[in-house]
Amino acid sequence: MDRTSGGAPLLSLDAVVIDTETTGLDPRKARVIELAGVRLSAGKLVAGESFRQLLRPAGQSIPAEATRIHGIDDAAVAGAPPFAGVWPRFNTFLGRALVIGHAVGFDLAVLKRECDLAGLPWIRPRTLDTRQLAQIAAPELAGYSLDELAAWLGVDVVDRHSALGDAITAARVFLALVPKLREHGIRTIAEAERACLALTSVLDDEARSGWIQAVEAPERADAERTLKRFDIYAYRHRNRDIMRMPPVFVASGISVHDALARLASERTSAVYVAPNAASGDVKAAEAGIVTERDVLRAIARFGAAALDLPVGEIMSRPLAAVSADAFVYRAIGRMNRLKTRHLGVIDEAGRVIGALSARDLLRLRAGEAISLGEEIDDAADAHALALAWAKLPRVAESLMTEGLSGRDIAEVISRELGALTGQAAVIAERIMRRRGRGDPPCGYAMIVLGSAGRGESLLAMDQDNAVIFERGEPDSEEDRWFAALGTHVADILHEVGVPYCRGGVMAKNAPWRGSVATWRDRIDHWITRSNPADLLSVDIFFDLRAVHGDGSLAVAVRQAAYAAAEGQVAFAKLLVEGISIPASLKLFGGIRTEGGRIDLKAAGLFGIVAAARAMAIRYHLMDRSTPARLAGVKALAHVSETDLDALVEAQGVFLDLILSQQIEDIAKGTPTTNAVSVKQLSPRNRDRLRAALQAVTAVDELTRNLLFKV
Structure with a gap:
């Protein structure tokens, strides 16, 4: 991924933090006498990756007043x-990374002047200024010098007024500013x-001081960006569409x-191994796999005697697997990461x-976009999660x-939001162990609710989990x-870029966690x-989908919820x-607008979704997606196709327009909403x-009529 694109998260940037020491403070006259930079990779300061070089300003002496500040005199640079001999090397060090600096507009101005004097081409990098960012994060501060910001943020100052020392300090200041900017909705x-x-x-x-403007408008900075084309088959089809079954x-x-x-006899390149019998009711964690290559390796090692060995002795276990409901790009990414040719479904x-093999996926190609899912699944901490998540827009x-x-893209977004939540739970478990809380005391399922469960999430999501x-x-x-686990999950997701749920629908809160028995009691309480x-x-609980842990617990509770609500017309009516x-x-x-925009969630999307959910509960339809629910109602209630089909079409229009607007807003740095x-x-x-x-x-009248139909 291009980590200098507008959607790249501050939490996990690739950047170079620079600083210069000069002969004076007027960028129209000053010459650069020291140039330095340090590297940030995935949002962390990289030890040992730095650049520092003294420069000789041809034909100009260093004024004594400048020397008193940085300690560099004519003898030091003799x-x-x-500059002309150093700039190409420094440009190579910068690469295509974002450039960060403290009062970086001054640095840009003096560097451009040096390039002009040396007859070298000047291409301004994409930049951020810690001085400006601090004024956004803390407008009440008395001053914004590097020393003042370091003191405010508790950052150690290194070799003040040396270019390398100030670059290191500015890098640490930037990293300390990131969570404070997040509190202001800047990610x-x-x-x-x-x-x-x-x-x-x-x-x-x-500008009056002669500095170059530190930041450009986001849309201008991204103007030259091009999008790679890639095979979209993997995003249109799910693993269940191409898997071989039964396994x-x-x-x-x-x-x-x-x-x-x-x-x-089966004309296959792999068989799955059950622990005790050739049963099809086997979980992936209990199963193994034996491939043609496994047999060849065994014969090479043991000779003909290998054929008499129990197959369990040469199998690979546990079985690498992928969800049947996941899109095919997930299977491609997992095969690439695990270097395997076979996956269980x-x-x-x-x-x-079911079963998937590399042969089944031969027509598909893996690229950066397809790697998104595996990067989420493989992330070891919040920084790595943020880096993967930033690819989504x-x-x-x-x-x-x-x-x-x-609608199709919303399903992809929803699957990855679920995967993100699941991996946040994995990371949270590690945190619990490190802090002496041990492993989970019993089996559990982390679930997502609402649009993530239905497969209808867009890019302005927040957390809904239990x-x-x-x-x-x-x-x-x-x-x-x-x-405690739920608190860690919520904090990780918030840090990565999925904000806390304003309604409190998060597993860290007591109403959104519980044992199977507690959830059954809670559901019975809701119904009354x-x-x-x-x-x-x-209502969003009825959209639940497991994303980590023992999925059978989620299946059991979801079935219990629908069974309890079946025929409860009053309950379904209350939901709408x-x-x-x-x-x-x-x-x-x-079209009525406010500020030139219309909130399409309020104007209709919410109503369609809520109505479809209430009718699904009323008619005991276990489908999750809104179109599937409306199709089920149409079949059971014998209602006119025109009305319900119009709602399905309307939802599709709303999703198209909202998503298109959100993509544009993200590129511009405008907060994402549902307004178009x-x-x-x-x-x-x-x-x-x-x-x-x-x-x-027609939603209100149609819903009330259908809730009372037999």
């Missing part, structure tokens, strides 16, 4: 090379640039000879239900460019352990409520009681939007 390069551009008085002062299982006790015979409960943009619908564990009462030892206020956020769709169309077809600029829509998309807004006017 044997140093001129990416583009968001930081957008915020800096709002410091108009600061920028004016710097071929053999018992672990049969001979290699018999297993080889099975390979031949599992259902929600972790049972092996670029992948979404590429998929949209390739012609995928917003935990189901095997046993333990509220406030028991088990509950307290999972409360008579006030909509008692059911805030309850608060739906209020504003009138978004004017008398003659104009109407003026920027093409005539065709305005017509589509009007039709969608007209369709949702």
Whole structure:
């Protein structure tokens, strides 16, 4: 990934932090006499990767007042090379990285002047200024010198007024600013640039002093960016669409000879090994695999005697697997990372239900976009997670460019949000162990709710997660352990770029974690409520999907929830009681906006989703996605196809337009919302939007009628 693109997270940047020492403070006259830089990689200061060079300013002496500041005099630079001999090496050190500096506009100005004097080409890098960023993070500070910021942030100052020392200090200041900027909603390069551009008085002062403006408008900085084309088959199809089923299982006790015979008869290159019998009801964690290559290696090692060995002695275990509901790009990425040619395909409960081989994927190619999933799964800490997660907007943009619908892309986003949450749980478990809390006290499932569960997430998401564990009462030892785990998960996701849920729907909060028994009691309690206020956020629980741990726990609780709600018309009606769709169309077809935008979630998307969910609960439809739920209602309730099909089409339009706007806003550093600029829509998309807004006017009446149909 290009880690200088606007969507790159500040948390995990690749950057070079620079500093110069000069003959004076006027950039129109000053000469550079020391040039230095240090490297940040994935948001961490890299020890030993630095650049420092004294420079000889030809034909100019260093003033005594300048020497008193940095200690560099004419004698110190007498044997140093001129700027022209150093700049090419420094440019190589910079590469394509983002450049950061303290008051970096001054550095840019003196470096450009040196290039002009030497007849060298000047190409300005993309830059951020710690001085400006600090004014955004803490506008109340009395001053913003490097010393003052270091003292405020608790950063040690190194060799003050040497270029290398100041570069190191500025790097540490930047890293300390990142979490403070996050508190102001600034997480990416583009968001930081957008915020800096709002410091108009600061920028004016710097311009009057002859500095180069430290930041450019995000859209200009990204103007030369090109998108790689890649095979979108892997994003259109799921593993269940191409897997071979049923998987071929053999018992672990049969001979290699018999297993080889099975390979031949089934015309396959691998068989799966069950622990006790050739059963198909086997979880991936219990299964093994034997391939043609495993047999050849055994024969090479043991000779003909290998054919008499139990197949369990040469199998690989545990079986590498991928979810049946995951997109094919996930399987490609996993094969690439594990250097394997075979994967099991599992259902929600972790049972092996199919097989995938490299042959099945031969027509597909892996690239950076496909590696997204595996980078999330392989991330060891929040920095690595943030680096992988930052790819998502670029992948979404590429998929949209390739012609995928917003609905298809939302499914990809949702799968990766689930994977991100699952990996946050893995990292949280490691933190718990390091802090002496040990392993999970019992089996558990981390689940996502709402749009992530339905497969309808876009790029302005926040957290919606919960935990189901095997046993333990509220406030028991088990509950307290999972409360701590949930807190770590929430903190990791927030740090990576998925903000805390404003409604508190997170496993760290007691209402959103519990044992299987606790969840059953909680569900029964929901069903008996008579006030909509008692059911805030309850509806999204019915979208739940397991993303880590024992998926069978989530399956059991979800089935219990739907069973408890079946036929409970009053409960389903309460879930839609608060739906209020504003009138978004004017008398003659104009579209009502606020500040030139219309919030399409409020204008109709929320109403469609909530109505489809309530009807699915009413009719005991276990589908998750909104289109599938509406299709199920249409089949069971014998309702007119026109009305429900119009809602499906309207949801698709809303997803298309919101996602397109979010991609554009991310590139510009504008906060992502569900509001779309109407003026920027093409005539065709305005017509589509009007039709969608007209369709949702019938949601309330249609829903109430269908909830009472038999």
